[in-house]
Structure formats: structure tokens, C-alpha cells
Amino acid sequence: MTRNLHTSMKAETNKKNIEPIIPSKKQVYLEGPKSREYELSFAWRVFKQFIKGFRTLHFVGPCITVFGSARFDEHHEYYKAAREFGKRIAQSGFTTMTGGGPGIMEAANRGAFENNGNSVGCNIQLPFEQKPNPYMQQSITFEHFFVRKVLLIKYSYAFIIMPGGFGTLDEFFETLTLVQTKTITQFPIVVFGVEYHKGLMDYCNYLVEEGTISEADMKLVLLTDSIDEAMEHVQNYITTNYKVTPRRRKWWLFEKR
Numbered sequence: 001m002t003r004n005l006h007t008s009m010k011a012e013t014n015k016k017n018i019e020p021i022i023p024s025k026k027q028v029y030l031e032g033p034k035s036r037e038y039e040l041s042f043a044w045r046v047f048k049q050f051i052k053g054f055r056t057l058h059f060v061g062p063c064i065t066v067f068g069s070a071r072f073d074e075h076h077e078y079y080k081a082a083r084e085f086g087k088r089i090a091q092s093g094f095t096t097m098t099g100g101g102p103g104i105m106e107a108a109n110r111g112a113f114e115n116n117g118n119s120v121g122c123n124i125q126l127p128f129e130q131k132p133n134p135y136m137q138q139s140i141t142f143e144h145f146f147v148r149k150v151l152l153i154k155y156s157y158a159f160i161i162m163p164g165g166f167g168t169l170d171e172f173f174e175t176l177t178l179v180q181t182k183t184i185t186q187f188p189i190v191v192f193g194v195e196y197h198k199g200l201m202d203y204c205n206y207l208v209e210e211g212t213i214s215e216a217d218m219k220l221v222l223l224t225d226s227i228d229e230a231m232e233h234v235q236n237y238i239t240t241n242y243k244v245t246p247r248r249r250k251w252w253l254f255e256k257r
Contacts, residue, residue: 049142053122053151056140060120063097063155064089064234067171068104068162078163081192081227082107085160088231090117097156099123099148100141104162106133113137122151149174158188158234163196180217188237190230191223 034042066086072079086108089096096112098105100121112119113135123132123141132139142148153159153175161172172191178184191197201223207213222233 046144046147049144049147050150053140053142053147056138057120057122057151057155060097060138060155061095061118062157063095063120064158064160065097065152065156066104066108066160066162067099067152067164067168068108069164069168070099070101070103070105071165072103072107072163074107078104078193078196079107082162083111084227085162085192085230086111086113086117086119087115088227090115090119092231092235094118094157095120095155097122097152099152099167100132100136100139102131102133104164106135108160108162109133109135122148124148153178153184156187157238159190160230160234161189161191163193169200176217176220179220180213186220188234189221190233191221192225192227192230194223194225197223 066082066089068078068082074080082104086096088111089108090112095118096108097120098108100109100123105121109119109121110133111117119136120138121132121136121140123139124145125141125143132141140151142151149171152171159172159175161168172189175184176189179186179189191201204213204218208215208218222230224230224233
């Protein structure tokens, strides 16, 4: 009995001394009810982030958003592919938009930046991994993921999903859900990397078999290993269905010419 108690006390002591590998944010807005003053302050901070984002990105031009992992370096094949996507997007006259961080995001911004294209990023405050890449003409940093995702989707006419982790999958499924439910226009979605996404596509087909999504939902997505096929798919859809017109700047809103 004494030995068990000693072991238990030792385990408790060790628990107290363990430092988390990934530090948590100081403010966690989903931790339950707070005072009315705090909730009003939180709502005001979110509102200011949206207004700042709208004013910063209003004139960036029609975008194609590239999603992907922050963890691939410049020697990786997916980094090189994303860089080529950025170049092709710039050549087609669109603005390349990413999450503004390293890895795939940096690669796509870099490809556009190096080829005289517009390159913008919507970054996020994180205690690890995420930092702005140097290949952007415009960049804005958000405190909350949900604000960032709205801006990443709002200005884009197409979406390219590169290999990534939880964040990339979250962005992919949210975009697909918004298109599926006609919350946003049916813009083309390209998933790049057949072998990498094989398990994901197999699971989506399983959902079709189970009846939880329809077969038509999967037609919203092009799965490919070809950058040429991806860009042709995007350009054909946009030129067939949309006419892009520039926005006029209003002097009384202090919008610079």
C-alpha cells in the first residue's frame, strides 16, 4: 500500500513538471461562457479583423488560392510543383493567394512573385511553425482561423489543394461544403497529388456508397498529377462562366489610386 502511494505521488510530481511541446495560446475563445464585457470585446476584435481584411484585400484582383502544408522545404517535389502553380497563375493574370506561411504557401507565392505576378497572403498567429514568407506584395495576419478562412475563400475564383495536414484538409472540406451547399459559387477545386490523396479519395467514394454524400458532389473535384491539366481545367471554367471586371476605388473611403 505504501509503495503504491509513493509511486502515485511520484507520478503526480512528474506530471506537474512536464512542459507542453506546443505552447497554447493565452486566449481561447471556445472555453465556455465569459462575462458580457469579455464577449463584447471579443466580438469587436473579430469585427476589426474582418474590416482590416476587407480593406487590405479589396483591390488585390481575382485570386486563385493555393492551400498546402507549411512543412515542405524548397527541395521537395510538392514545393517545386506549388512554385510552378504560382508561376502559371501569374501568367494567366490572376493573383496568387495563400496562407502566407512557409512550405507550399511560400512556394506558390514565390512562383508568382518571381514572375511579376500579384502575390498575397493571409497569415495566422501561431505559437509555432507559422511565419510570413518574403514573397508577397501584400500580407495580413489574423488572430483567428475562421476569419482567415473567410478571406482566403472570399476573393478566389478557384482553389488548388496541395498535399498537407489537418489545416489543409480543413480548408479543403470547408470550401467543398460551401460549394456543395451553394453558399458560394461553384468554383473549380483541384486536388493535386494522386498518390498522396488516394486514401482521402477512397474514403470520399466510400461516403458516396454509404449515401452520406451524392455522386455529383465528387464531380466538383479534379484529382490530378498534371499542372497543365489543373490550370487548363481552372482557366476553361473561369473563362466559360465568368467575366472579371476591375473594382473602382472611392476617394471618400480613402482608397488609394
